[in-house]
Amino acid sequence: MFEILEKERISPGVNRAVIAAPDIARAHRPGQFIILRAHKNGERIPLTIADKDAEKGTITLVWQEVGATTYYMGTMCVGDRLQDVCGPLGKPTHIEKFGTVVVVGGGIGVAPLYPITQAIYEAGNRVISILGARTDGLLLMVEDMKKVSHDTLICTDDGSSGFHGLVTEVLQRLIDEGAKLDLCVAIGPVIMMKAVVNVTRKVNLPTVVSVNPIMVDGTGMCGSCRVEVGGKTLFGCVDGPEFDGFKVDFDLLMKRMSMYKGPELIALNKFRETQAGSQCPSPEETQ
Amino acid sequence: MTDGERKKPKRPAIPRQKMPEQDPIERAHNFYEVALGYDNDLALLEASRCLQCKKPVCVTKCPVEVDIPDFLAMIKAGDLIGASWKLKEKNSLPRIAGRVCPQESQCEAVCTLRKGGKGEPCAIGRLERFVGDWAALHGEGKTPELPEPTGLKVGVVGSGPAGLTLAGALIKQGVAVTVFEALHELGGVLVYGIPEFRLPKAIVRAEVDELRNLGVEFKTNWVIGRIETVDDLLEKKKFDAVFIGTGAGAPLFLKIPGENFNGVYSANEFLTRANLMKAYLFPESDTPVARGRRVVVFGGGNVAMDSARTALRLGADEVTIAYRRTMDELPARAEEVHHAVEEGVKFRLLTAPVAILGNETGWAVGVRCQKMQLGEPDESGRRRPIPIPDEYLDIECDTAIVAIGNAANPLVPSTTRNLETNKWGNIVADLETGKTSKDRVWAGGDIVTGAATVILAMGAGRKAALSMMQTFGIS
Numbered sequence: 001m002f003e004i005l006e007k008e009r010i011s012p013g014v015n016r017a018v019i020a021a022p023d024i025a026r027a028h029r030p031g032q033f034i035i036l037r038a039h040k041n042g043e044r045i046p047l048t049i050a051d052k053d054a055e056k057g058t059i060t061l062v063w064q065e066v067g068a069t070t071y072y073m074g075t076m077c078v079g080d081r082l083q084d085v086c087g088p089l090g091k092p093t094h095i096e097k098f099g100t101v102v103v104v105g106g107g108i109g110v111a112p113l114y115p116i117t118q119a120i121y122e123a124g125n126r127v128i129s130i131l132g133a134r135t136d137g138l139l140l141m142v143e144d145m146k147k148v149s150h151d152t153l154i155c156t157d158d159g160s161s162g163f164h165g166l167v168t169e170v171l172q173r174l175i176d177e178g179a180k181l182d183l184c185v186a187i188g189p190v191i192m193m194k195a196v197v198n199v200t201r202k203v204n205l206p207t208v209v210s211v212n213p214i215m216v217d218g219t220g221m222c223g224s225c226r227v228e229v230g231g232k233t234l235f236g237c238v239d240g241p242e243f244d245g246f247k248v249d250f251d252l253l254m255k256r257m258s259m260y261k262g263p264e265l266i267a268l269n270k271f272r273e274t275q276a277g278s279q280c281p282s283p284e285e286t287q
Numbered sequence: 288m289t290d291g292e293r294k295k296p297k298r299p300a301i302p303r304q305k306m307p308e309q310d311p312i313e314r315a316h317n318f319y320e321v322a323l324g325y326d327n328d329l330a331l332l333e334a335s336r337c338l339q340c341k342k343p344v345c346v347t348k349c350p351v352e353v354d355i356p357d358f359l360a361m362i363k364a365g366d367l368i369g370a371s372w373k374l375k376e377k378n379s380l381p382r383i384a385g386r387v388c389p390q391e392s393q394c395e396a397v398c399t400l401r402k403g404g405k406g407e408p409c410a411i412g413r414l415e416r417f418v419g420d421w422a423a424l425h426g427e428g429k430t431p432e433l434p435e436p437t438g439l440k441v442g443v444v445g446s447g448p449a450g451l452t453l454a455g456a457l458i459k460q461g462v463a464v465t466v467f468e469a470l471h472e473l474g475g476v477l478v479y480g481i482p483e484f485r486l487p488k489a490i491v492r493a494e495v496d497e498l499r500n501l502g503v504e505f506k507t508n509w510v511i512g513r514i515e516t517v518d519d520l521l522e523k524k525k526f527d528a529v530f531i532g533t534g535a536g537a538p539l540f541l542k543i544p545g546e547n548f549n550g551v552y553s554a555n556e557f558l559t560r561a562n563l564m565k566a567y568l569f570p571e572s573d574t575p576v577a578r579g580r581r582v583v584v585f586g587g588g589n590v591a592m593d594s595a596r597t598a599l600r601l602g603a604d605e606v607t608i609a610y611r612r613t614m615d616e617l618p619a620r621a622e623e624v625h626h627a628v629e630e631g632v633k634f635r636l637l638t639a640p641v642a643i644l645g646n647e648t649g650w651a652v653g654v655r656c657q658k659m660q661l662g663e664p665d666e667s668g669r670r671r672p673i674p675i676p677d678e679y680l681d682i683e684c685d686t687a688i689v690a691i692g693n694a695a696n697p698l699v700p701s702t703t704r705n706l707e708t709n710k711w712g713n714i715v716a717d718l719e720t721g722k723t724s725k726d727r728v729w730a731g732g733d734i735v736t737g738a739a740t741v742i743l744a745m746g747a748g749r750k751a752a753l754s755m756m757q758t759f760g761i762s
Contacts, residue, residue, distance in 0.1 A: 023514055024514065027513065027514045027515065032513075037471060041565075041568075041571060041572045041573055042573050043564065043573040043574045044471075044564070044574070068573050069573060083471070084471040084507070084508050085508060086469065086470075086471065086508035086509075086510065087508075087510075087513070087514070088513055088514065089510065089513055216556060216559050216560060216564065216574075217469065217470060217479075217559065218469075218510075219469050219510055219536070219696065219698055220536070220537050220696050220697075220698060221479075221536045221537065221538070221555055221559070221696060222538065222553060222555045222556035222559050223538045223540065223552075223553040223555065223556055224552075224556045226547050228547060233540065233542075233546070233547060238697075238698065252547055252649070255549060255648065255649030256547065256549060256649070258549075258649075259549040259550075259577075260575050263569065263570070263575030264575070266569075266570050266575075267569070267570045267573050267575070270570045
């Protein structure tokens with residue numbers, strides 16, 4: 001189980017892999033995620049499902065190399081197996097006909113945004129996508145997103161592609177131009193989601209964000225993924241991963257997500273020093 | 288009892304045999320098992336203390352009704368294989384029960400040898416452990432003969448003590464069993480909660496392997512309520528019955544300011560990282576856990592003791608248990624408290640946390656506590672702690688562990704149609720049979736009773752298995 005059937009590097013430090021996981025593919029609904037362990041001493045990390053094919057029995061994962069597990073996965077190749085994949089987890093996205101929905105994806109956040117956008121699109125909504133990255137080479141899944149959007153607006157921090165600026169500036173412009181929007185879905189770095197909410201709150205545009213806190217079991221048993229929403233402590237894994245953006249305490253979320261920064265670097269350095277990757281040639285150094 | 292009084296058996300001169308343990312100073316820095324177990328000589332000596340009462344009250348106090356005098360007599364006679372089989376007739380997990388059962392409040396509490404508290408009970412738990420370990424090492428001479436398959440199949444949600452016990456009982460009656468486990472390892476609380484130094488994970492693995500060899504199927508990474516529901520198991524997968532043994536599994540927090548600062552853990556998370564994810568081996572194991580210098584644990588149960596002793600082994604300079612009552616009311620097993628004290632865990636009694644103090648980077652730096660005094664007894668019979676106005680103290684800490692219990696995890700109840708739960712979210716089930724409000728669904732263990740003990744969960748698993756067999760007409 002959990003064999004890697006396809007794998008490619010889609011931008012520097014970002015990989016995409018198709019994994020054999022028929023039961024998860026069958027049960028998955030947009031917005032849900034999985035928790036995996038890459039190898040037998042591996043950590044349990046949550047990753048969102050970027051796509052699935054229920055008939056072929058596969059799920060697609062897209063991940064950025066940031067820590068020991070994600071770097072290790074970068075060294076895995078077709079034919080390798082992930083040790084454990086558990087899912088689907090979390091509540092599915094609430095999908096209905098809202099009207100016009102603006103979806104905002106920043107960096108790696110476009111991967112989890114894609115299946116949600118697809119579902120929103122298929123439910124008969126008008127979809128405007130705003131996709132941003134630091135630079136052109138880091139823009140993800142643009143062609144996929146275009147297929148499920150009526151309008152796709154691209155922006156980069158350095159101006160190498162599309163609008164020269166942040167997703168929030170594009171969103172603000174859209175609002176200023178008088179676009180009638182009924183819902184915003186924003187997924188990306190916490191700082192981006194916080195900034196998006198600061199824009200949408202002013203015009204009272206309901207905004208859904210998807211959080212990715214540190215998790216262990218993913219079933220509500222441990223409480224590692226505590227998120228404060230409207231002053232209440234909720235669990236990202238079972239109450240989320242999607243929450244009302246107006247109510248999320250993003251500053252707390254950022255602090256909690258940095259809890260293991262030191263150990264994460266120790267684990268990463270150990271991985272690099274021991275070259276304890278899979279048998280594939282190690283990935284080119286990036287960033 | 289009348290038998291005992293009439294015959295007036297003389298108390299044997301042999302004292303209760305101590306079980307060798309690792310030295311407290313040494314063990315406080317390693318994760319090896321604390322208690323080392325009896326050898327043959329000690330076991331024979333201890334077993335010979337049993338009076339073989341005609342009406343063994345010890346059996347009636349055992350949640351799974353092990354035939355205690357019989358297996359003790361077999362040890363005394365040197366028939367350890369026989370003793371092992373005798374044990375396993377009622378308890379398929381003797382190595383686990385022998386280690387984590389609170390015998391002092393069950394079988395050993397009523398042992399005739401205790402007579403008015405003047406004597407010491409026969410060490411039934413230690414002997415159970417001895418027999419289980421002996422059989423695992425030496426084999427049992429025969430593999431159990433399984434009956435013809437009945438064609439019935441039962442799905443078990445959760446691979447903790449309740450589910451494993453039920454699986455063992457049913458497979459021996461020719462019922463096919465599939466156990467679904469959410470985590471990547473089997474055993475539930477036995478692998479994520481109870482620390483290695485109290486219950487080595489190799490033992491849980493061996494007990495699970497034994498069930499697998501008997502034909503029980505296990506599916507890990509399988510979250511019922513997400514990947515499929517209990518209704519799917521009954522309707523789509525055509526299971527004849529389902530047993531829900533998911534455990535309590537939703538950590539309670541104190542609901543005080545600052546509880547989401549970094550360094551504040553539920554005991555579940557702290558122990559899961561340390562045990563299941565082997566954070567004590569970090570970075571050989573990828574999963575980290577805060578290695579606090581000063582650790583405060585809130586609560587007074589076994590989980591609080593486990594958390595404190597784990598923190599000590601992870602290298603903490605000082606570990607303090609803050610408890611709002613006194614030593615007399617601690618709900619933890621006396622043995623666990625004794626071990627914690629021996630290893631250097633400190634107790635702050637009549638102390639209740641009111642706020643976690645943090646710094647600007649979001650890390651806990653201390654805890655503000657209010658002093659308490661004991662008032663009148665409450666419903667539990669323990670004296671109620673009452674806050675003393677304006678008496679506060681701050682305890683410095685970098686890690687705080689909340690071990691005040693678990694609520695029912697709603698994942699399975701909320702995704703199962705027509706399954707009745709009570710106001711706390713626990714599944715309503717008959718305590719004698721495990722039957723729920725839903726046809727063909729049984730439940731047992733902490734998801735029914737709220738957080739309790741491993742052996743009570745095993746007892747619930749056994750009762751549910753018997754009830755299922757009766758329902759199927761195969762008992």
